[in-house]
Amino acid sequence: MKIQNSQLEKFKNLHRKSFKFINLDPLQRGGILSKEARKILDEWADGYSVCDYCGGCLDKIKNPPIEEFVHEILPEFLGTDIARITNGAREGKFLVMHAIAKEGDYVVMDQNAHYSSYIAAERSRLKVKFVPNSGYPEFKINVDDYAKVIDEVKNKTGKFPALVLLTYPDGSYGNLPDAKAAGKICKDYNVPFLLNGAYSVGRMEINASDFNADFIVGSGHKSMAASGPIGVLGAKKIYEEILFRKSERYKIKEIEQLGCTARGLTVITLMASFPHVYERVKHYDEEIRKARYFSEKIGNLGINQLGEKPHNHDLMFFESQKLFEISQKHKQGRFFLYSELKKQGIIGIKPGLTKNFKLSTYALSDEEIKKVIDAFGEIVKLDQLCAK
Amino acid sequence: MKIQNSQLEKFKNLHRKSFKFINLDPLQRGGILSKEARKILDEWADGYSVCDYCGGCLDKIKNPPIEEFVHEILPEFLGTDIARITNGAREGKFLVMHAIAKEGDYVVMDQNAHYSSYIAAERSRLKVKFVPNSGYPEFKINVDDYAKVIDEVKNKTGKFPALVLLTYPDGSYGNLPDAKAAGKICKDYNVPFLLNGAYSVGRMEINASDFNADFIVGSGHKSMAASGPIGVLGAKKIYEEILFRKSERYKIKEIEQLGCTARGLTVITLMASFPHVYERVKHYDEEIRKARYFSEKIGNLGINQLGEKPHNHDLMFFESQKLFEISQKHKQGRFFLYSELKKQGIIGIKPGLTKNFKLSTYALSDEEIKKVIDAFGEIVKLDQLCAK
Numbered sequence: 001m002k003i004q005n006s007q008l009e010k011f012k013n014l015h016r017k018s019f020k021f022i023n024l025d026p027l028q029r030g031g032i033l034s035k036e037a038r039k040i041l042d043e044w045a046d047g048y049s050v051c052d053y054c055g056g057c058l059d060k061i062k063n064p065p066i067e068e069f070v071h072e073i074l075p076e077f078l079g080t081d082i083a084r085i086t087n088g089a090r091e092g093k094f095l096v097m098h099a100i101a102k103e104g105d106y107v108v109m110d111q112n113a114h115y116s117s118y119i120a121a122e123r124s125r126l127k128v129k130f131v132p133n134s135g136y137p138e139f140k141i142n143v144d145d146y147a148k149v150i151d152e153v154k155n156k157t158g159k160f161p162a163l164v165l166l167t168y169p170d171g172s173y174g175n176l177p178d179a180k181a182a183g184k185i186c187k188d189y190n191v192p193f194l195l196n197g198a199y200s201v202g203r204m205e206i207n208a209s210d211f212n213a214d215f216i217v218g219s220g221h222k223s224m225a226a227s228g229p230i231g232v233l234g235a236k237k238i239y240e241e242i243l244f245r246k247s248e249r250y251k252i253k254e255i256e257q258l259g260c261t262a263r264g265l266t267v268i269t270l271m272a273s274f275p276h277v278y279e280r281v282k283h284y285d286e287e288i289r290k291a292r293y294f295s296e297k298i299g300n301l302g303i304n305q306l307g308e309k310p311h312n313h314d315l316m317f318f319e320s321q322k323l324f325e326i327s328q329k330h331k332q333g334r335f336f337l338y339s340e341l342k343k344q345g346i347i348g349i350k351p352g353l354t355k356n357f358k359l360s361t362y363a364l365s366d367e368e369i370k371k372v373i374d375a376f377g378e379i380v381k382l383d384q385l386c387a388k
Numbered sequence: 389m390k391i392q393n394s395q396l397e398k399f400k401n402l403h404r405k406s407f408k409f410i411n412l413d414p415l416q417r418g419g420i421l422s423k424e425a426r427k428i429l430d431e432w433a434d435g436y437s438v439c440d441y442c443g444g445c446l447d448k449i450k451n452p453p454i455e456e457f458v459h460e461i462l463p464e465f466l467g468t469d470i471a472r473i474t475n476g477a478r479e480g481k482f483l484v485m486h487a488i489a490k491e492g493d494y495v496v497m498d499q500n501a502h503y504s505s506y507i508a509a510e511r512s513r514l515k516v517k518f519v520p521n522s523g524y525p526e527f528k529i530n531v532d533d534y535a536k537v538i539d540e541v542k543n544k545t546g547k548f549p550a551l552v553l554l555t556y557p558d559g560s561y562g563n564l565p566d567a568k569a570a571g572k573i574c575k576d577y578n579v580p581f582l583l584n585g586a587y588s589v590g591r592m593e594i595n596a597s598d599f600n601a602d603f604i605v606g607s608g609h610k611s612m613a614a615s616g617p618i619g620v621l622g623a624k625k626i627y628e629e630i631l632f633r634k635s636e637r638y639k640i641k642e643i644e645q646l647g648c649t650a651r652g653l654t655v656i657t658l659m660a661s662f663p664h665v666y667e668r669v670k671h672y673d674e675e676i677r678k679a680r681y682f683s684e685k686i687g688n689l690g691i692n693q694l695g696e697k698p699h700n701h702d703l704m705f706f707e708s709q710k711l712f713e714i715s716q717k718h719k720q721g722r723f724f725l726y727s728e729l730k731k732q733g734i735i736g737i738k739p740g741l742t743k744n745f746k747l748s749t750y751a752l753s754d755e756e757i758k759k760v761i762d763a764f765g766e767i768v769k770l771d772q773l774c775a776k
Contacts, residue, residue, distance in 0.1 A: 002464060003461060003464050003465065003666060007456075007460070007461065008461075008662065008663040008666060009663075010453055010456075011424075011453070011457070011659050011660060011662050011663055012424050012660070012663055013424075014428055014432070014452050014453075014656055014659060014660050015428065015431060016428075016431040016432055016437060016440070016452075018440050019431045023440070025439070025440070027435070027436050027439060028434070028435060028436055028437075028439070028440070030435070031434055031435015031436050031437075032434045032435065033433055033434050033435075036399075036400050036401075037433075038430065038433065040402055040403065040404075041429045041430065041433050042426065042429065043403060043404040043407045044402070044404055045421055045425075045426065045429050045615045045653075045657065046416070046419055046420045046421050046615070047415070047416060047418070047419015047420065047421075047608075047609035047610065047613075047614065047615065047616050048415050048416055048419050048609045048610065048616050049404060049416075049419075049615075049616075051413070051415060051416070052404070052406045052411070052413070052416070052735065052736075053739070064402050064404075065398055065399070065402075068395075068398075069399070072395070073391060073395065073396075076390060076391050077391065087475045087479075087617065087649075088646075088651075090646045090647065091475075091646065094646055098511075103491075115635070115637075115638045115641060115647060116646055116647050118635065118637055118638065119635050119638065119641055119643055119646055119647055120646060122635055122636065122643045123486075123643050123644060123646060220435075221435035221436045221651070221652055222435065222436065225435075226435065227433045227434070227435065227437075227652055227653045228435050228436050228437075228651050228652030228653070228654075229475065229617075229649065229650055229651050229652055229654065247503070247506065247507050247510055248510065249503075249506055250503045250506065250507065253503060253504075253507055255507055255510045255511050256511060258476075258478045258479065258482055258504055258507055258508060258511060259478065259503060259504050259507055261475075261617065262617060263476075263609070263616050263617050264609055264615055264616030264617055264654075265433075265615045265616070265653065265654075266616075266617065266652075266653075266654070268402055269433065271399050271402060272399060272400070272402050274396065274399050275396040275397075275399055275400055278391060278396060347440065348440075351441070
């Protein structure tokens with residue numbers, strides 16, 4: 001080994017400069033820890049900390065009370081018969097696809113699906129057919145189209161798809177499609193239905209049984225105030241033997257989980273934040289109010305929200321010809337928006353974006369929202385400054 | 389949802405009672421955080437914290453310096469051409485098997501392999517053939533037997549195994565087999581060779597190229613002073629396209645990694661602890677000295693170390709007829725050992741074990757080792773007390 005000490009210096013002081021900033025990144029807002037989780041970090045941060053009293057199965061650990069959390073609390077919370085902890089929503093989707101489908105089978109998913117849904121299918125060696133969105137400006141999924149696409153797969157291959165996936169909401173526009181109608185279609189066709197709730201589970205009340213979903217995945221780091229990577233997976237009991245089949249040689253170990261998953265601080269923060277999360281999902285109407293208010297105010301500045309309007313989620317996609325034009329004239333070019341917001345203590349919009357970007361107002365105070373609106377108000381004025 | 393508030397109370401105060409105990413559990417000792425990692429927990433514990441400045445690939449993030457860590461530091465540390473972060477050693481093993489083998493192929497592994505090696509093969513729908521150990525009392529792997537078992541697979545199936553795996557050391561006895569000779573055999577047969585270094589990478593100096601290993605996996609939470617779950621994977625460059633094949637649709641996303649893996653505090657603690665880990669591996673001779681000292685002293689009490697002797701690793705397996713006999717007479721039965729050690733502030737031997745158990749002396753001070761030896765000294769005296 002020839003690693004120089006000088007190379008190692010930077011790893012000794014890894015500070016997160018954005019820690020105290022207002023972070024608008026949708027994938028960060030729902031993962032901010034509750035105070036209950038934050039206060040126990042030191043105790044549980046070591047390696048495999050939750051395994052002090054493990055008998056061989058993560059989900060059967062009684063101290064800390066993982067067993068009760070996984071087998072009593074989580075199924076109730078998700079509206080499923082059974083549940084497990086995963087290393088993330090994507091790992092949950094891969095688990096389901098890998099367990100229930102055969103190589104070459106089809107998965108039907110919405111065009112707004114997260115990239116990881118597609119990649120979970122690729123890793124499972126499955127084919128994907130998309131249900132298209134409505135295009136500009138709302139990019140909505142008409143779930144009635146699922147029937148059509150399921151039929152197309154059947155006609156092409158002679159087999160129904162192995163799985164239908166719906167993203168609720170999607171991570172680009174924050175649209176909430178009619179999951180109940182999608183569930184009805186899947187039931188009629190007898191095709192298993194997976195709901196990707198990475199941006200809903202932990203933010204809003206959501207019950208898989210309302211939608212007749214066979215599977216639901218959620219993301220601890222995205223929406224359940226947990227330290228990543230961690231996710232949850234709920235399912236109907238009829239799939240228990242398929243999803244959680246045990247090893248032939250190690251009788252208590254679940255194959256698709258590789259024995260155990262989130263074995264450390266991640267599951268502790270998920271549990272410690274859960275009482276807070278369980279309370280906050282009851283007040284999602286307040287988040288919608290804030291999002292709509294923000295959308296209206298920023299719309300007045302020439303920054304227009306796309307996706308469903310009025311909007312029903314805190315994740316929003318915007319377009320702005322005005323910001324794009326400023327970037328054409330500004331000395332920092334397309335990085336001006338990122339730079340100007342940062343000056344105001346605001347981050348989370350990807351550096352370089354001006355014409356189209358997404359953000360979330362989730363769990364921001366009214367005061368913080370006002371600060372962000374004001375910052376955009378100042379930024380659009382740069383149009384005049386540059387014109388001088 | 390009908391979760392009662394009373395059910396949630398226990399999640400609001402999740403304390404780790406064993407936090408200040410001497411923890412002898414081999415899977416805990418190498419995962420205790422460095423002080424550099426511990427001091428930055430608060431800043432990085434939120435959800436997806438490392439993704440503030442992500443352009444779409446975890447291993448390409450420049451701030452924090454994940455890119456440099458993954459692509460410069462780790463390959464040098466592991467002795468490989470390329471490296472990645474995984475969600476754990478088992479996830480690395482599954483990744484390799486899933487990527488390089490076809491359903492029904494064989495993996496040849498040592499009988500001392502960790503259960504997750506077998507399960508990774510099961511999840512990949514592969515068959516397993518074991519190289520036996522030598523049995524009681526040393527349970528050694530004679531790596532020359534790999535040639536024999538590879539031939540058996542070839543004779544039976546007409547094909548060479550898709551992969552050979554060797555556990556270095558194993559997690560039961562802490563034996564260090566002749567990995568170099570195993571690598572030579574694999575090279576002669578032209579079969580890819582995976583070294584499972586979950587208990588070596590981060591504890592001792594280990595260089596995959598010394599063994600001609602095509603792949604090596606390590607565990608952040610087991611042996612690299614990182615918060616779990618996290619692991620590392622190193623490989624020869626010739627496997628880059630197979631292991632890290634990109635998505636057809638999302639050109640920068642690696643399929644077998646599902647896009648990204650350890651996206652949060654886990655990778656930060658791995659990096660923050662790395663300078664400490666890089667230093668500590670140079671002093672593993674000191675750990676061997678302590679382990680041998682402990683083995684000798686506790687042997688004098690009638691608690692005998694199995695596995696290789698003299699021992700070359702901190703993970704040791706013991707048997708004791710004497711402790712077993714006490715358990716037969718003690719009012720707490722087989723839980724007496726656990727209970728008596730706990731009274732002395734020592735945990736980590738599985739509750740209920742007396743005749744056979746494993747432990748590790750890794751990173752214990754001489755004073756702590758003396759305390760553990762003294763505790764066992766008191767415990768074996770219970771033999772006389774019970775006899776009265």
